Structures are given as structure tokens and as C-alpha cells.
Amino acid sequence: MSKLFSPLEIQGVTLKNRIVMSPMCMYSSLNKDGMVTPFHMTHYISRAAGQVGLVMVEATAVQPEGRISPQDLGIWGDQHIEGFKLLNEQIKSYGAKSSIQLAHAGRKAVLDSNIYAPSPIAFNESFKKPNEMSISDIKESIEAFKHAARRAKDADFDIIEIHAAHGYLINQFLSPLTNKRQDQYGGSIENRYRFLSEILTAVQSEWDNPIFVRISTDEYNNEGNSLEDILYFTSEMKKQGVALIDCSSGGVVPAKINPYPGYQIKRCETIKSNTEILTGAVGLITTGIQAEEILQNERADLIFIGRALLRNPYWAKQVADELNETIDPPTQYIRGWR
Ligand code: FNR
Numbered sequence: 001m002s003k004l005f006s007p008l009e010i011q012g013v014t015l016k017n018r019i020v021m022s023p024m025c026m027y028s029s030l031n032k033d034g035m036v037t038p039f040h041m042t043h044y045i046s047r048a049a050g051q052v053g054l055v056m057v058e059a060t061a062v063q064p065e066g067r068i069s070p071q072d073l074g075i076w077g078d079q080h081i082e083g084f085k086l087l088n089e090q091i092k093s094y095g096a097k098s099s100i101q102l103a104h105a106g107r108k109a110v111l112d113s114n115i116y117a118p119s120p121i122a123f124n125e126s127f128k129k130p131n132e133m134s135i136s137d138i139k140e141s142i143e144a145f146k147h148a149a150r151r152a153k154d155a156d157f158d159i160i161e162i163h164a165a166h167g168y169l170i171n172q173f174l175s176p177l178t179n180k181r182q183d184q185y186g187g188s189i190e191n192r193y194r195f196l197s198e199i200l201t202a203v204q205s206e207w208d209n210p211i212f213v214r215i216s217t218d219e220y221n222n223e224g225n226s227l228e229d230i231l232y233f234t235s236e237m238k239k240q241g242v243a244l245i246d247c248s249s250g251g252v253v254p255a256k257i258n259p260y261p262g263y264q265i266k267r268c269e270t271i272k273s274n275t276e277i278l279t280g281a282v283g284l285i286t287t288g289i290q291a292e293e294i295l296q297n298e299r300a301d302l303i304f305i306g307r308a309l310l311r312n313p314y315w316a317k318q319v320a321d322e323l324n325e326t327i328d329p330p331t332q333y334i335r336g337w338r
Pocket of ligand 1: 022025026101163165214248284285306308
């Protein structure tokens with residue numbers, strides 16, 4: 001049997017295969033209310049019917065001011081629980097597990113309201129200049145992640161992913177490029193990690209299931225976090241009980257990136273072997289052979305698929321055929337599956 005289609009147990013949650021629907025913002029909440037819509041139901045449930053092992057709901061704002069856009073999904077209030085609960089019931093009915101990416105955009109929010117960040121530096125000239133966060137703003141954001149975790153539990157998610165990548169709020173604290181603070185949340189690497197560390201502790205006070213963290217393993221800037229810095233963060237996360245590091249890159253400051261098939265896997269592999277922690281590989285992975293190579297050579301434990309799953313909700317079936325694997329369809333489709 002291929003490794004791609006073999007199950008993996010992660011801290012008590014068993015995924016039926018190693019394919020994860022990568023989190024992808026759909027900017028499809030209506031009325032600026034962050035609620036799940038019929039579009040989200042169709043979008044996520046069809047990938048569960050398509051037999052991915054883990055569906056990950058897109059970056060979902062823990063505070064309204066943490067949205068990238070007014071159309072982002074939200075989990076800042078109890079009114080959001082019911083929609084996610086209905087979504088999860090359906091996702092699970094197809095044998096997939098369900099996860100949600102908890103996010104805060106910080107200085108990358110494109111909203112009419114004031115925005116904030118660790119330091120008052122705009123991403124570029126088309127973004128607003130953020131206000132510098134006070135200690136009470138920081139504490140409020142940490143609390144917001146904690147309340148979001150409780151709501152995620154009430155909505156029956158199996159796994160939480162914390163979005164600490166792509167230059168959003170947590171990444172803005174981690175990176176010396178965006179964090180110029182002089183207090184306990186800035187300066188040394190220990191101080192830059194403090195915000196994420198406190199978020200993890202707060203989330204864990206409400207949440208016993210696995211936690212994944214998505215990070216930018218490369219900032220594509222010589223003044224940014226080095227590989228050594230990244231390995232410090234991942235070893236701290238391991239000590240705090242994080243189950244898996246989802247290894248993405250970029251987005252911290254404007255930079256030139258040269259994406260090629262598997263372009264983020266090198267650092268993913270280094271983190272896996274150095275920190276001895278589970279990792280997720282993502283980025284221009286499009287074939288079964290490619291995914292299988294990554295897993296068999298122990299470069300990652302899960303394969304996150306983004307755009308290939310937008311193009312084909314049945315990507316799992318396509319690569320099962322490619323790898324000569326037989327996977328079960330939703331029962332209704334049995335007569336048309338092979
Ligand atoms: C993304 N990506 C992304 N990443 C993330 O961590 N949270 C998010 O909400 C989003 N939103 C998003 C929307 C859309 C439309 C795309 C295409 C991408 C990044 C995504 O999860 C993935 O890391 C990249 O797309 C690279 O993987 P693929 O697409 O090459 O498989």
C-alpha cells in the first residue's frame with residue numbers, strides 16, 4: 001500500500017490518508033458577518049466527498065479586526081458555532097476529519113477600521129500603516145485565540161491550526177523584519193516567540209485535540225529569521241506539545257519568490273529531522289508520485305494540497321488511480337467510481 005493512502009494517527013485523531021485540503025480563503029461570507037454560507041458548505045463538503053483525509057477550513061478570524069477582508073470567515077462570536085457544526089457533521093459523514101485555521105491578519109488587514117501590529121510599519125504603500133499594539137491589545141488577541149478554540153471545540157472540529165505564517169499577526173511578532181518592539185514581546189528571539197507561546201498556552205486551556213502551526217520557514221530576506229531561528233521556534237513548539245508544523249514560506253515582507261514543484265519541502269524536511277516533529281509539506285505538489293516520494297523519503301508526514309484541489313475536488317481519486325490504489329467512494333457513487 002502507498003504511504004499516501006495509509007492512515008496516520010496524530011495524538012488520538014486518525015486520518016484515513018495523508019491528503020490535507022490546504023487552508024484557502026474564499027472571501028465568501030456575506031454581510032461582513034463572518035458566517036458560513038451555502039458556498040462554504042458546497043466547497044468543503046465536496047472535497048470531503050472527494051476523499052481527502054483532512055479538510056482544513058480557511059483562515060478564520062478570531063477578532064473582526066483580524067480579518068484580511070470584510071468577507072472572511074469568522075469565529076469571534078458564539079453566533080459562528082452553529083454553521084461550523086453543520087459543516088463538520090457533513091464533512092465527517094464522508095469519513096474525513098475536520099480542522100480550522102485560526103487567524104489574525106494584523107497589519108495585512110484590508111478593512112475600513114483601524115488596524116494594528118507589533119510595530120507601526122505598513123506592509124507596503126498600498127497597505128495602511130498599523131497602530132502599534134499596546135500590552136492590553138496583545139492580551140486581548142491572545143484571549144481571542146482562546147475563545148476561538150473553545151468555539152472550535154463546540155463546533156466539533158478535530159484539529160486546530162494556528163496561522164503563524166505569511167506575514168499575518170503572529171508571523172509579524174516572530175520576524176525581526178516586522179517586530180521592532182523594545183518590550184517583552186520584541187527584540188530577542190525568546191521575546192519574539194512569546195506571543196505565539198502565550199497563544200498556544202491559551203488555546204490549550206480550552207482544547208485537548210491536536211494543534212498544528214503553519215509557519216513561514218523562509219522569509220526570503222537576509223535580515224529576516226534564519227533557518228536556525230526557525231528551528232528554535234519549532235523546537236519550542238514541540239516542547240509546548242504542538243503536533244505538526246505545516247511548512248509554508250514567504251509573505252512577511254515584499255520579496256521575490258521562485259516557486260517550483262515542491263519548493264518549500266527542503267526546509268520542511270530539515271524541520272522534521274532536526275526537531276523530530278511531524279511536518280506537513282505544501283506548495284506546488286500536484287501528482288501522486290510526487291506526494292509519495294515526499295512521504296516515503298520521510299521529508300513530511302502529511303501532504304497539503306491547495307490549488308490542485310480547487311481544480312479537481314476528486315484529486316484524491318485521481319492520484320489513487322495514478323498509484324494503483326483502490327479507495328472507497330461515497331456509497332452513493334459506487335456504481336460510477338471504478
Ligand atoms: C491560499 N493559501 C492560504 N494559506 C493559508 O495558510 N491560509 C489561507 O487562508 C490561504 N488562502 C489561500 C487562498 C487561495 C485561493 C490560495 C490559492 C492559496 C495558501 C495555500 O494554503 C497553499 O499553501 C498554497 O496555495 C500552495 O499550495 P498549492 O496551491 O501549490 O498546492
